[in-house]
Amino acid sequence: xxxxxxDNQQSFVTEVGQVKEVKAGGMTMIVGVPxxxxxxxxxxxxxxxxxxxxxxPPANEYEGWLGE
Amino acid sequence: MANLSKSIHRDVGAxxxxxxxxxxxxxxxxxxxxxxxxxxxxxxxxxxxxxxxxLFEWYIQGQIACVFAQMLAGTRKEDWQSIVFKEPxxxxxxxxxxxxxxxxxxxxxxxxxxxxxxxxAVELIRMLCQHPSWSxxxxxxxxxxxxxxxxxxxxxxxxxxxxxxWVLGIAPFEPMPFTRRFVGAPFIALVFRPSPPNHxxxxxxxxxxxxxxxxxxxxxxxxxxxxxxxxxKDKTIYHKQTLLGDELRSHARxxxxxxxxxxxxxxxxxxxxxxxxx
Numbered sequence: 001x002x003x004x005x006x007d008n009q010q011s012f013v014t015e016v017g018q019v020k021e022v023k024a025g026g027m028t029m030i031v032g033v034p035x036x037x038x039x040x041x042x043x044x045x046x047x048x049x050x051x052x053x054x055x056x057p058p059a060n061e062y063e064g065w066l067g068e
Numbered sequence: 069m070a071n072l073s074k075s076i077h078r079d080v081g082a083x084x085x086x087x088x089x090x091x092x093x094x095x096x097x098x099x100x101x102x103x104x105x106x107x108x109x110x111x112x113x114x115x116x117x118x119x120x121x122x123l124f125e126w127y128i129q130g131q132i133a134c135v136f137a138q139m140l141a142g143t144r145k146e147d148w149q150s151i152v153f154k155e156p157x158x159x160x161x162x163x164x165x166x167x168x169x170x171x172x173x174x175x176x177x178x179x180x181x182x183x184x185x186x187x188x189a190v191e192l193i194r195m196l197c198q199h200p201s202w203s204x205x206x207x208x209x210x211x212x213x214x215x216x217x218x219x220x221x222x223x224x225x226x227x228x229x230x231x232x233x234w235v236l237g238i239a240p241f242e243p244m245p246f247t248r249r250f251v252g253a254p255f256i257a258l259v260f261r262p263s264p265p266n267h268x269x270x271x272x273x274x275x276x277x278x279x280x281x282x283x284x285x286x287x288x289x290x291x292x293x294x295x296x297x298x299x300x301k302d303k304t305i306y307h308k309q310t311l312l313g314d315e316l317r318s319h320a321r322x323x324x325x326x327x328x329x330x331x332x333x334x335x336x337x338x339x340x341x342x343x344x345x346x
Contacts, residue, residue, distance in 0.1 A: 012149050012169040012176065019117040024161040030152040033144055034121040040102045041072060041095075041125050044142040047135050051306045058309060058317075 072098050076131070076251055080310040087311070089131040092240070092252035095122045112181055112254055119179050120150035123238070123257055126250050133247040133308040135300045136288050140175075143289060147174040152181065152255075157192070159199035166201075170226055170262035174286045177259040184240040186328050189256050190335050193222060193326075197339055201225050204325075204336075205343040210318045217243045218333055219318050220340065222325040224260060225278065232275060234282040235260040237325040244327050245320035246311055258325070261285055275323075276344025282322050 012031055014020060019032030036044075072095075074088035096108055099118065105111045111118055126132070127141035140148060149169070157180070169176070182188040196202040207219040222235040238250050238257040250257075261281045265272070270284035290297045312320055319327035328336065 012151060012165055013146060013172045014149065015146050016144060019120075024165060025158050026155070027158045027161050028154045030117045030120075030154065031149065032117060032120070033146055033149060034117055034124070036124065036128075036142070036144070037099075037104070037121060040098050040104070041128075044128055047130065047138065047303055047307075049303060049306070051302055055306055055309075057302075057305045 074129075078131075078246065078311055079313065084310075087130075089129050090126070092122065092126075092250060092254065095125055108254070116152040116154060116179075116181065119152050119181070119255060120177070123150070123177065123179065123250070123253075126238075126253075130307065131247060131250075131311070133304060133311050135303045135307065136286070137283070139300070140286065140289065145174075147172065147287070148177070149173055149175075150177045150179065152179045154181065157195050159196055159202070162196075163199050163201055166224070166262055167226060173262050175259060175283060176262050177257055179255050179257045181255045184253050184256055186239075186241050186326075186332050187335070189237070189239055189241075189326050189328070190332055190339070192256060192258075193220075193336075194339055196222070201227060203341055204339050206340050207318075207321075207324050207343065210321075213316055213318045215243075215316060215318075216330040217316070217319070218328040218330065218336065219321075219324045220326045220328055220336070221323050221343070222258070223275075224262065226262065229264070230279055231264050231281045232278040233260045233262055234280055234323055235325045236283060236322065239326065241329075243316070243319060243329060245315050246313070247308060247320055259283065274346050277346060278344075280323075284322065 014032040016033045017035040019030060019034055022029045022031045072090060074090050075094050076089040076091050077086045079086050096111060099105050105115055124141045124144060127137050130138050180192055193204050197204055201224055203223045205221045207221045224233040224235060236259040238248050238259065240249060240251055240253045261283055265279050265281040266285040273280040288297060
């Protein structure tokens with residue numbers, strides 16, 4: 001992965017695949033959205049699980065990533 | 069493609085095949101076998117950008133339980149940015165850029181390289197909370213749950229806004245819930261939505277008079293496909309339930325950033341402030 005050096009733009013936002021080094025004050029950050037390494041980690045398989053018919057979702061409990 | 073190891077096994081119920089996930093070292097070894105890096109040290113010292121790639125890969129495998137997160141990590145776009153910090157955070161510098169970038173981002177993940185211990189997480193919170201936009205609260209337990217661990221909610225309040233961002237923590241230590249425990253990771257990650265909430269995507273929640281903005285407000289990319297959206301939500305609920313097993317649900321909520329062991333209470337000390345009342 002190539003990292004562009006010493007970009008001191010103010011925004012964090014980069015294009016996918018662009019990873020850059022950003023300096024802010026005395027702080028150095030690596031900013032960006034890396035491309036997926038498909039050749040190493042393989043193709044993504046869609047979640048194909050079958051939820052059992054007898055599965056009972058917990059009442060008022062769900063507060064996962066969805067935040068409910 | 070190298071044979072990717074999945075050394076983390078999880079029972080998901082009687083009669084069902086245990087699920088398997090990669091630890092950090094499993095993912096690292098795949099990079100090493102493919103000649104991307106020579107060692108963990110090289111990864112941490114010279115190729116820190118790859119830490120973001122490995123965290124995305126961990127989401128994709130599904131230990132996070134959220135199928136929306138899996139999909140979004142797989143089809144990643146520029147509105148879910150990642151930042152790896154090589155050095156201690158300067159809260160004021162971070163704040164300036166956070167505010168400037170907030171409207172462009174559905175989500176932001178901050179990765180702090182370190183030993184991944186509760187102590188690192190405490191120090192991180194302490195640094196961030198030096199800035200008035202950050203706050204940290206001991207969160208209440210869910211009904212019928214109680215333990216000596218400490219559920220903590222970290223918040224970022226965008227200045228002059230009417231919302232507060234709930235921060236999700238990913239860390240390797242216990243008692244972090246299984247769905248947030250990236251085993252062996254040499255970092256702690258904070259993931260949150262810095263932009264305003266979108267109540268078309270998730271119900272409105274209010275905390276301390278401010279609307280909560282969290283990762284359920286991300287654009288799920290499904291457009292008008294409500295059927296797939298409903299199916300994905302059902303799967304997420306199912307995976308969360310089965311992967312958590314007997315673990316405390318209070319630790320695994322969107323409003324909780326970290327579950328700390330009891331011995332951290334003293335070091336958390338004055339960082340913890342009362343949860344603002346509505």
